[in-house]
Amino acid sequence: MYDFDTPAPRTGTGAIKWDLRQSAFGNGDALPFWVADSDYMSPPEVVEALRDAAARCVFGYTLPTRSYKDAVAGWVARRHGWEIDPDWIVPSTGIVSELAHIVRCFTEPGDRILIQTPVYDPFAGVVRDAGRTPVENRLLRDGALRYTMDFEDLARKLAAGVKMMILCSPHNPVGRVWTREEVCRVAELCAAHGALLVSDEIHWDILMPGRAHFSAGSAGTPGNLIVLTAPSKTFNVAGLKCSNDIIPDAGLREKLTKWKEIRHLDGPNSLGMTACQAAYTHGGRWCDEQNAYLAGNARLVYDVRAQKLPEIGIAPLEGTYLMWLDISKTGLDSRAFCDRLNRAGAILNDGYRYGDDGFVRLNIACPRAQLEAGLEIIAATLAGEMKR
Ligand SMILES: Cc1ncc(COP(=O)(O)O)c(C=O)c1O
Structure with a gap:
């Protein structure tokens, strides 16, 4: 069994989640549940591969090797049932920066780009920063706080002229793992209306029990798709700056590769690729155990909610380690709610930034004891707040 209970020492290491607590939230001692990375250690297999690489004492210019691409393709086939040609892989240095390049490469200033809100806030940011226009297809929410797509609105907006759609799958922050039917319908609508589908699947491995991810790559529209x-x-290696675009269509792949080449944008660093290859080769069991641990953390949140936080609602968590909490019954908006919590000692993300001020986002990828302490702080703060 792997160990997820031992906290990784992060204070003073430059970790954004820990070291910005004072400057960004005014409380350097608060427990952080905001930035989406994990507070336990990466898999020992990944750490060992990095140690081996360090022991070789050479860190020169490095290409993505055949064995690197085979490891990525192997993971995609084994874990996600999508058989890809390793040549479809275009290594990149992070998903947000890559999205920014893709937006600029495949659309023109003023073009409309569709996102499904509430959603991870950099999506709208990269669109606006490139002088393109975000078009919102708001997700629908039922009484049980489960979100679905508004396909009528989606079809209408695509028909009105959208160049690109950015799908978040699984979805941050609402926690949905989109079904085969949902993903296929999105892919078909994008293909029918000539909108390039860019599917951000960064959270695809993090699944609650019984959930299976269906990649947009399996939806049958390969000419119109970037995953x-x-x-x-x-595997908690965001700082190593290594990601992979999967682009089945040779024309799209060449266009993006050329676009990046003439702007002198480099590929990922060698240690990022070392970590990625080791994780995708040896990390299956660790990933399964992490999912079981996260499911236990999610259960803890549900239990504490039932006992101590009746005014809080929880969007059912299907995937990601980010829980989306409805705080609208507290009488506070998300920014005021988070402000109170910061002072009391727990940092969450306000939902305002994602497009819903009645919700907050809680990152549960931490040792259980840390989560327990955070939930105590939330319960105590809310109890005081409700007495006012
Ligand atoms: C949906 C989504 N995309 C992208 C990212 C960030 O990816 P990167 O660090 O590779 O830019 C995150 C991080 O939280 C995310 O949730």
Whole structure:
């Protein structure tokens, strides 16, 4: 059994989640549940591969090797049932920066790009920063706080002229793992209306029990598709800056590769590729155990909610380690809610940034004891707040 209970020492290491607590939130001692990385250690197999690489004492210019691409393709086939040609892989240095390049490469200033809100806030950011226009297809929410897609609105907006759609699959922050039917319908609509589908699947390995991810790559529209993947969330290696675009269509692949080449954008660093290859070759069991551990953490949140936080709602967590909590019954908006919590000693993300001020986002990828302490702080703060 792997160990997820021992906290990784992160304070003073430059970890954004820990070292920005004072400057960004005014409380350097608060427990952080914001930035989407994990507070336990990466798999020992990954650490060992990095140690071996360091022991070779050479860190020169490095290409993605055949064995690297085979390891990525192997993971995609084994874990996600999508058989890819290793040549479809275009290594990149992070998904947000890659999205920014893709937006600029495949669309023109003023073009409309569709996102499904509430959603990971850099999506709208990369679109706006490139002078393109974000078009919102808001997700629908039922009484049990489960989200679905509004396909009528999606079809209407695509028909009105959208160049690209950015799908978040699984979805941050609402926690949905989109079904085969949902993903296929999105892919078909994009193909029918000539919108390039860019599917950000960075959270694809992090699944609650009984859930299976269906990649947009398996939806049958390969000429119109870019899938963005990374080992960074699954194996806690975001700082190593290594991600992989999977682009089945040779024309799209060549266009993007050329676009990046003439702008002198480099590929991932050698240690990032070392970690990625080791994770995708040896990390299957660790990934399964992490999912079981995260399911235990999610259960803890549900239990504490039932006992101590009746005014909080939880969007059912299907995938990702990010829980989406409805705080609208507390009488506070998400920014005021997070502000109170920061002062009390727990840092969560306000939902305002994702497009819903009635929700907050809680990252549960941490040792259980840390989560327990954070939930105590939330319960105590809320109890005080409700007495006012
Ligand atoms: C949906 C989604 N895409 C991308 C990222 C960030 O990816 P990267 O660090 O590779 O830019 C995150 C991080 O939280 C995310 O949730």
